[in-house]
Amino acid sequence: MKFTRILLKLSGEALMEENEQFSHTKLSNLAVVIRRMVEEGVQVGIVVGAGNIFRARSANLDIVDRVTADNVGMLATIMNASILRDYLRGEGLKSKILSPREVRPLTSAFARDLALNLMQSGHVLIFAGGTGNPYFTTDSAASLRALEISADVLLKGTQVDGVYDKDPHKYSDARRYEQLTYDQVIDQRLGVMDLTAVTLCREQGLPMFVFDITDPESLLKAVRGEQKGTWIKKEF
Numbered sequence: 001m002k003f004t005r006i007l008l009k010l011s012g013e014a015l016m017e018e019n020e021q022f023s024h025t026k027l028s029n030l031a032v033v034i035r036r037m038v039e040e041g042v043q044v045g046i047v048v049g050a051g052n053i054f055r056a057r058s059a060n061l062d063i064v065d066r067v068t069a070d071n072v073g074m075l076a077t078i079m080n081a082s083i084l085r086d087y088l089r090g091e092g093l094k095s096k097i098l099s100p101r102e103v104r105p106l107t108s109a110f111a112r113d114l115a116l117n118l119m120q121s122g123h124v125l126i127f128a129g130g131t132g133n134p135y136f137t138t139d140s141a142a143s144l145r146a147l148e149i150s151a152d153v154l155l156k157g158t159q160v161d162g163v164y165d166k167d168p169h170k171y172s173d174a175r176r177y178e179q180l181t182y183d184q185v186i187d188q189r190l191g192v193m194d195l196t197a198v199t200l201c202r203e204q205g206l207p208m209f210v211f212d213i214t215d216p217e218s219l220l221k222a223v224r225g226e227q228k229g230t231w232i233k234k235e236f
Helices: 024-039 065-088 112-120 138-148 182-185 195-205 215-222
Strands: 004-009 043-048 095-099 125-126 154-156 180-182 208-212 228-231
Touching: 004 138, 024 215, 043 065, 043 112, 043 138, 043 182, 065 125, 095 112, 095 180, 112 125, 112 138, 112 215, 125 138, 138 154, 138 195, 154 215, 180 182, 180 215, 182 228, 208 215
Parallel strands: 004 043, 004 154, 043 125, 095 125, 154 208, 180 228
Antiparallel strands: 208 228
């Protein structure tokens, strides 16, 4: 394995099918791949979004306060984390949800020492509830938790096979980058992750890898260093 401790950022859409909030097939396949990774000695942390349930930016902010919308979104990530945790447990894995504040009976309060001890004992950790503060995305939460657990890499599983210069779903001539620096992502506003998340990774030198996780097998290939995607680092 190329990495021994990873932080995987998943969108809520990665858990759903077109007409289903939760896809049994996708969740089952993802759990199987994560079990295989753990069996090969990889320590796994996961941050999952909530786009399959609720998007704060899609709320009617003329009526719903932005702080309220963000807090609802953070609660939705705990719902997703709870479903994912049970699929992981169904594969025989030890798994626990940590969030900024304890939400009984679903989560325990995040503490770095607790997280590290659990990962070293073989638990797959799901970090839910965002950063615990409004105005921050789950991308920012992923960068923050990746740094706190000293992950080797932040893997962002998306619905496209890397970072493009423009939307590949709209433009046939869109060009995929194989590698980028943090500064290029920020200066070109490429939108792979929010700027706070990218800046955190840049300041601490945490590499990021963006890849297509439509087929969960690609996660295993990414951890082995075999998957096509886009690397984001300080320099190459």
